[in-house]
Amino acid sequence: MPIRLSTATADFEARFVELLAMKREVSEEVSQTVKAIGAEVIARGDQALIDYTARFDRLTLTPATLRVTPEEIAAATAQCDARTLEALRLAATRIRSYHERQKPKDDRFVDALGVELGYRWTAIEAVGLYVPGGTAAYPSSVLMNAIPAKVAGCPRIVMVVPAPGGILNPLVLAAAELAGVDEVYRIGGAQAVFALAHGTETIRPVAKIMGPGNAYVAAAKRQVFGTVGIDMIAGPSEVLVIADGTANPDWIAADLLAQAEHDVAAQSLLITDDASLAEAVIASVESQLATLPRADIAGASWRDFGAVIQVRSLDEAVPLADRIAAEHLEIIVEDGEALSARIRNAGAIFLGGHTPEAIGDYVGGSNHVLPTARSARFSSGLGVLDFMKRTSILKCGPDQLRALGPAAIALGEAEGLAAHARSVAIRMNLG
């Protein structure tokens, strides 16, 4: 049974704080191991990659076979199921269209003093995309990471994906091709992250590394941060459904289970003002669990972290949702738009009963890489801006320098930075 809370009870605040503070992941202490792997990759390059891949992935490579060839990618694509490939193409097209609209505009203007100001955006020169191997190798995630990079205009997109026992997921390779990935290497783990950050004889370094991974990959990303940029460190996924009596309980139950099947550490939450809906959803979850292939995972997630919060009115849902700051927020109430407009913190909002979160995972067009574990309070889902950076531009002539110079000199002096002041004064024939 999920956790049950009600805002009508005296202990609600204390129990809600407990719910927010629940540790859903045991953080493995792997940073020393990862540090040693990093040192090896930096010192021995390709050979370290080859050694680790033999050990961890039971796969013998040479510098020449690190890279997955275009022929292998074409062959993998050819063996994919046609219906799935078609779905992948639809997803790619829709993701591309959505992200095209995120391309930022440069700005350049002249102010009243005649100072020229502005900024311009440029694409990151090379980005690396980590794709987990095995069952967590999701072709949809390849699209979600690589297409915004392509839209941003990154000239070089490099993917790494482990091939345990030599096996690669053909759909992952098909997605890489579809998205325009430039290079694919069959390596994974911390060693792949260090190879992307520092480069080896075969792999040129990138400037930023994206993509999810296990504890080793996450630790490696933390360690290379600074040498390269990284995206967020993703935690277990979560969904919050806010629903009223107009919602279909079976549909909500299906959405809660879709979240729960990801991981035993995933979290599915329901806030409702309708007690009978709450009961119906809980019953439907139990009945749908009976026929779910991943019932063990989904059931554990629901039992351990699932929660149903009963509110006296939907007004109460707004501040609670902001404190939860869910990665995915479904709003299935009579006036969803109005409620949605009042929410500050959410990674993505899915409006109305006909927008299950799974549509957003695959073919909605918006990005499914979203801030987890309450980080929607301060961060955004993946987008084109994550693959670009902004350079500011400033240009004064003699008149502008004369106008602004005295203030700059005053502040430089006030901060005890005489050379700052002098660098202005010397141009005004004052220094």
Added chain:
Amino acid sequence: MPIRLSTATADFEARFVELLAMKREVSEEVSQTVKAIGAEVIARGDQALIDYTARFDRLTLTPATLRVTPEEIAAATAQCDARTLEALRLAATRIRSYHERQKPKDDRFVDALGVELGYRWTAIEAVGLYVPGGTAAYPSSVLMNAIPAKVAGCPRIVMVVPAPGGILNPLVLAAAELAGVDEVYRIGGAQAVFALAHGTETIRPVAKIMGPGNAYVAAAKRQVFGTVGIDMIAGPSEVLVIADGTANPDWIAADLLAQAEHDVAAQSLLITDDASLAEAVIASVESQLATLPRADIAGASWRDFGAVIQVRSLDEAVPLADRIAAEHLEIIVEDGEALSARIRNAGAIFLGGHTPEAIGDYVGGSNHVLPTARSARFSSGLGVLDFMKRTSILKCGPDQLRALGPAAIALGEAEGLAAHARSVAIRMNLG
């Protein structure tokens, strides 16, 4: 003497790689100490802050005196020099105008299938600003951090600044008031970072922490990352000047020294195609050093990390500048605009001889918080977007679900996520 390189020599590439790889900062291993401080602040709240402040800042506080009162801030402002205050006001006005233009637009659209898509930006609910104490307490940095937060619409901006021996820099407090900081606490160090991230009895937690600090502050920011957002971890500052024979060597020397006076680990670089300019700049640096108050710092920085790179043509400067990815890039050549347009990696570009970097530090209007240590390859200077986050929005009706559903089902099944597929199918009367 600075390092001298020339692209005409055979060993140039090797020596340039060495220059890029130079370690300018010894990274102090303080993470264990910082971890212990964090545990204390989380466990004991205000009392831990009071204890650490007594120990590190020789200052006795109570929960009631942690916060700097509005009266203290007004009194501090009143004792500031009028000319400096006026300069600070000009800076604030210009920074505000520049950043107003960065406010992002929401997007909402309906695609050909009738799917409603889009995203909206919201301000981060509360941000913390760390301001170092002592000589590194720069009022200009308070403006550069707090004004974009205000422009973004953050409803709560909290500043922490240590007061060693009880002393606060009046200009820092004046800048806080001018920028619209809502709360100021006289605490610093790792303890202040943990207080902002986790909250205490007196200090409510924030969602993101910005601002520079020493090794302890940087380590604390790394440790609270995830619980809250953080800005970049700033490294020592650097400037790259690209100049041709039209440039004034004394002006360039002044700019190189303005950078060098920040820190012995700062770096000042010159790339020029004019050998006699190079010699004249080097001579002028020496002569200007003689009369500089911070000559010891600037001289050490210039000797240890300064470099002059002679190129055969300015075309060669472009890829070198991109590899250096300087925080500050001054371009003082005949056609600066054209050269500037070819640069991909720089935090900020200062165009022409009359735009010393110090103008940008104070009163240009653009932000002076910029990516250091080559991180302009993958990140941007501080801006309004750093204080906002984006929520994506998706809305399907029954028709759109019918159109997109089959592809979502196919991909869910291909990824082994049956509950994902079912959450779509159940709404199509298929599941």
